[in-house]
Amino acid sequence: MSAKDSAQIQIAYSVEHIEEGPKFVLTQLIEHHNLLGAVASEIYALLPDTSVWALVITGDLPKSVDARTAHRGLSGYTTGRGAGHAGAITLPREEGGFDIVLGVDLLVDPPGDDLDIEGIVASSLATGRHLGRHEAGHVLLSLRGEDSRTFRDDVNGLPLDAVGWTDVVAADVDDFRIERHTREVTPPRFSHVAGLEDALHHLAAELRESKRMSASDPVGAMKRSDIAIVGSIRVFAYLAAELGLDDDGIPVAPSEPSDIWDFYVADMWSRWSAAFHSLQPVDAPMGHHELVAANHSLCRLAAQWSARAGYRRDVTAGGVHTAEWAGMQYGDGLGANDATAPGCFDDNPD
Numbered sequence: 001m002s003a004k005d006s007a008q009i010q011i012a013y014s015v016e017h018i019e020e021g022p023k024f025v026l027t028q029l030i031e032h033h034n035l036l037g038a039v040a041s042e043i044y045a046l047l048p049d050t051s052v053w054a055l056v057i058t059g060d061l062p063k064s065v066d067a068r069t070a071h072r073g074l075s076g077y078t079t080g081r082g083a084g085h086a087g088a089i090t091l092p093r094e095e096g097g098f099d100i101v102l103g104v105d106l107l108v109d110p111p112g113d114d115l116d117i118e119g120i121v122a123s124s125l126a127t128g129r130h131l132g133r134h135e136a137g138h139v140l141l142s143l144r145g146e147d148s149r150t151f152r153d154d155v156n157g158l159p160l161d162a163v164g165w166t167d168v169v170a171a172d173v174d175d176f177r178i179e180r181h182t183r184e185v186t187p188p189r190f191s192h193v194a195g196l197e198d199a200l201h202h203l204a205a206e207l208r209e210s211k212r213m214s215a216s217d218p219v220g221a222m223k224r225s226d227i228a229i230v231g232s233i234r235v236f237a238y239l240a241a242e243l244g245l246d247d248d249g250i251p252v253a254p255s256e257p258s259d260i261w262d263f264y265v266a267d268m269w270s271r272w273s274a275a276f277h278s279l280q281p282v283d284a285p286m287g288h289h290e291l292v293a294a295n296h297s298l299c300r301l302a303a304q305w306s307a308r309a310g311y312r313r314d315v316t317a318g319g320v321h322t323a324e325w326a327g328m329q330y331g332d333g334l335g336a337n338d339a340t341a342p343g344c345f346d347d348n349p350d
């Protein structure tokens with residue numbers, strides 16, 4: 001299919017796996033409010049060569065992703081991201097180019113408290129614009145050879161406890177660069193500051209549960225903690241982009257800090273934010289060495305912050321993975337750093 005938007009951009013788009021209810025709403029948004037034009041013009045702003053990308057709107061993101069990654073032997077994509085979930089993704093096509101895949105849910109049921117139709121439509125369009133611009137950022141990084149896959153494996157000089165975080169933190173490097181840009185041109189309707197408290201309580205609850213299960217299922221407990229820590233670092237990346245720096249270049253902290261923020265993040269926040277802000281927004285190119293250096297700083301912080309939060313994960317020189325839950329308790333932020341005897345294990349006896 002193809003459509004012309006208000007800027008007369010010819011774009012390829014398709015719609016898949018959408019049930020009747022959301023399909024009706026989507027059709028209204030497309031036919032009466034130029035949703036496709038709004039999304040396409042944001043993608044076009046970063047990717048004026050429209051032969052490089054196609055837009056897909058799906059009612060089943062995992063199904064759409066699996067269908068496009070099966071040729072690479074990948075399956076089982078899920079949208080859960082610890083605290084939050086993914087609403088869009090960009091995938092390279094087998095024959096070249098990229099599919100920019102947006103989940104229909106955020107378009108037909110956008111964030112916000114709007115009750116009137118005008119407000120809901122405005123939120124849908126703003127969300128579609130933001131998602132389009134964000135995903136276009138991923139394509140741009142890939143086309144410029146600056147996406148996380150190009151620098152995440154460069155771990156020379158990185159301590160072993162930090163090496164384990166490199167691929168997850170590298171993905172956050174991409175997203176921070178993109179969000180720094182989209183925050184200025186197409187700000188989203190959702191706020192990571194507003195969701196912060198919930199995200200940190202989620203982290204605490206997951207660490208608490210992991211510690212409880214660590215004796216009976218150490219590998220499962222490690223995975224569970226890893227997902228929670230990774231999700232939190234992802235929140236920090238988006239939070240740093242949302243809060244930004246003040247006029248003197250000092251990282252801005254949330255204006256209403258809470259006990260759990262004070263406990264888990266506060267005294268390391270300026271280092272997290274400064275490390276992310278050493279990165280350029282997606283529309284400004286960066287060199288390979290700069291990206292590696294920024295990724296290394298963030299990996300060191302990840303190892304240090306995770307250990308401070310009561311979860312220490314390490315890799316020995318022999319490649320053995322270990323994990324330890326050193327917090328007396330997790331959840332209300334009290335006493336979580338009182339070390340107990342470490343419950344080390346390895347999940348890679350070879």
Ligand SMILES: [Zn+2]
Pocket residue numbers: 134138175178
């Ligand atoms: Zn992203």
